[in-house]
Amino acid sequence: MDTQPISSVTTNAPIDTGAADLTVVQEAARLIGQSATPGVAITGTLRLMSQMLGLNRGRVLLPSDEDGLLAIRYSYGLTDQERKRGLYSFEEGVTGKVMKTGQQAVVQDVDQEPGFLFRTVDRATLPEGIVSYLAVPIMEGNLTVGVLAAHRLRMRPRAINADLVILRILATFIAQIIKINTLIEERTSHLREENQELKVALEQQQNNHGILGESAAVKDALLQITRVADTPVTVLLTGESGTGKERFSQILHLNSKRCDQPFLAINCAAIPEQLLESELFGHEKGAFTGATATKPGKIELANGGTLFLDEIGDLNMELQSKLLRVLEGQVIQRVGGTRDVPVDVRIVTATHKNLQEAVNQGTFRLDLFYRLNVFPVHLPPLRERDGDVRILARHFLLSANREYGRYTLFGRGVLERMESYNWPGNIRQLENVIKRAVLIALDGNISVSDIESILRQESVINKHLEAGQAAVSNYPRAAEPAATTRITEPGLVAPVAASSRPYRWVREDEEEQLLNALQQTGGNKTRAAALLGMSARQFRYRLDKLELTNAP
Ligand SMILES: Nc1ncnc2c1ncn2[C@@H]1O[C@H](COP(=O)(O)OP(=O)(O)OP(=O)(O)O)[C@@H](O)[C@H]1O
Structure with a gap:
């Protein structure tokens, strides 16, 4: 031979x-x-x-x-x-x-x-x-x-x-x-597998009031929420940023008798103190310069329904006592007014801070703490939700593909890499990472190195953020625009833009980041915002503040 x-x-x-x-x-x-x-x-x-x-x-x-x-x-x-x-x-x-x-x-x-x-x-x-x-x-x-x-x-x-x-x-x-x-x-079996997982996720979402997750921790939180939804009990949602506190408060609302009435959400940390009072309680005509007409606050607007107050730990002492009055007497007084206005509103609060500690430090009222903490529900961080990263990742991939008109798949090892990450920004971070991965993926395939490079950028941003927060007093507390409050028609809960938070102050050193994002997306502001994990509105607001509105 x-x-x-x-x-x-x-x-x-x-x-x-x-x-x-x-x-x-x-x-x-x-x-x-x-x-x-x-x-x-x-x-x-x-x-x-x-x-x-x-x-x-x-x-x-x-x-x-x-x-x-x-x-x-x-x-x-x-x-x-x-x-x-x-x-x-x-x-x-x-x-x-x-x-x-x-x-x-x-x-x-x-x-x-x-x-x-x-x-x-x-x-x-x-x-x-x-x-x-x-x-x-x-x-x-x-x-x-x-x-x-x-x-x-x-x-x-x-x-x-x-x-x-x-x-x-x-x-x-x-x-x-x-x-x-x-x-x-390979692709077909991948799609078959993905299809199967999405079917399971869809069924689960329908059974779980739109909450995705198989982990015992999430199921337990959901069970607690649905149990008390139809009672007048005051619920305090605790958990790290991005764990779904607002989402759970919506479920609480939708499962209560108030579901046909408005659901409003407001983030107390995102609005400057001097504006927050009138935002919450409204104002009478002439109460302050610019108050050209009487305007109801969010508490009044949520009448009959539910008001979600996020980052309640950031409320100042004066507003804490005003809130206590609402909880105890169901009445408010508009800024500049003298008349009590009766309200019927369920207040659901949330915090990522340890309120007990704030009480010990004297920054949070003990009586308000007891009033709010009647039924605390803790939402676990994503890293403690066994098996949920995979389910959520598939779901976010599907919606990012829809949003950007792409057909992207996870390559080999990507889900495993994401499962091993610790997700300090929790579900919001996971969603943003996947959106960015869809935008940068070549050949319709998200690779492990795509994810690694995004996570590397994330860790830089996190460090910047920490530095930014530590130095927060050096920056003017510029408020986000009123986008932080979402008002919905009675009975409807507005879809919360995934990137509507975290609330960050505008910093001068953000300029480069904003311009880079614009460059990467060919000037498309919506996509550039998504790349940075912001809403389009937050992005425009920052461009405006940094006088970059005419940037290419
Ligand atoms: N279990 C879940 N299934 C699907 N999507 C979820 C789930 N939990 C949260 N999300 C989504 O993750 C994002 C962040 O959730 P949400 O805003 O409710 O978090 P949060 O705890 O209120 O954050 P923060 O403390 O920063 O205000 C939202 O887009 C929300 O729809």
Whole structure:
């Protein structure tokens, strides 16, 4: 047996690269271009080899997924029995050696080759004359992924070298089909898996009032919320930023008798103290410069419904006593007014701070603390919700794809990487990371390195943020625009823009970040905002403050 490069194979006959070869190549190319399945294209090619070139009983052997043995996957002119018998370990027989070495094999006379096994086709089945066996590797780059082999009668006018040339060309075609098919199979199984997970998530979302998560911690919080939803009890939601406190307060509202009335949310930390009072309690005409008309506050606007007060720990002492009065007497007085206005509003509060500690430090009223802390519900951080990262990630990928008109998938290892991250910004951070990954992903595939690079940027931003917060007194407490309050029609809960928080003060050193984001998104402000985890409004507000409104 020869296992040598084609150039060193010796034959007597002159090389024949005639019309038949050309026809075979053209037809094989056409089959590959048109066939939807590799089976049709490859079997068609093997048939052409037999009918046009006399390369009979052609077969393509690939390692099987189950046992790794080289098995006949496609063939022409073999019986079912013969196909089944054609199993080789790497290195076994002529075919196994081609797989092992990546070198072609030319057996001039199968009867004279001691290593020829006759495993697939009995000698008795082969023609009586001298039969040769040719086998070439199917290569993907430097890797041998299979073997293409066939018998031929030795005494034919056509040169063995010519057959080898054509076999190698066809092996290249077959390698391409197999590669494309493997990619399609991978994608299809990925999609099937994703589809299944999304179905489960959808069912779960419907059962869980739109809250995604399978973890015991989330289910427990949900159970507590739904239990007290229809009672007048005061609920305090605690948990790190981005754990879903506002979302849970919406569920509380929707499961209460007040669900047909408005739900309003306000973030006490995002509004300057001097504005917060009138924001909450409203003002009378002429109460202060600019108060040209009487305006009801959020408490009045939420009448009959629910008011969600986020970051309640940031309320100053004066507003704390005013709030206590609302809770105890269900009356308010507008700024500049003297008249008590009766209100019927359920107040749900949330904090990421330890209120008990604030009480100990004398910054939070003990009586208000007791009034609010009647039914505390703790929302665990994402890193403590076993299995939820995967469910949430798939969900956010789907919505980001919809939002940006993309069709992006998670590549291998991405979900595992995200599961191992500790998500200091919790669900909001996860959502933002996925949005950014969808925007930067090449070939519709989010890779682990895409995620790594975003997480690296995140850690820089987190450090900046921490520095920014530590130095907060150095910056004017510029308020976010009134976007922080969401008013909805009675009975409806407005979708909370994922990026509507965290509330950050505008800092001069943000300029570069904003401009970078604009550059990355070709000037699209909505996408640039998403890249930085802000709402479009927050982004425009910052551009405005930093006088970058006309930035490209
Ligand atoms: N279990 C969940 N399933 C799906 N989406 C969720 C879930 N929990 C939170 N989210 C989404 O995550 C984002 C952050 O949630 P939310 O604003 O309720 O957090 P938060 O705890 O109030 O944050 P902060 O303390 O910073 O105000 C929102 O877009 C919300 O819709």
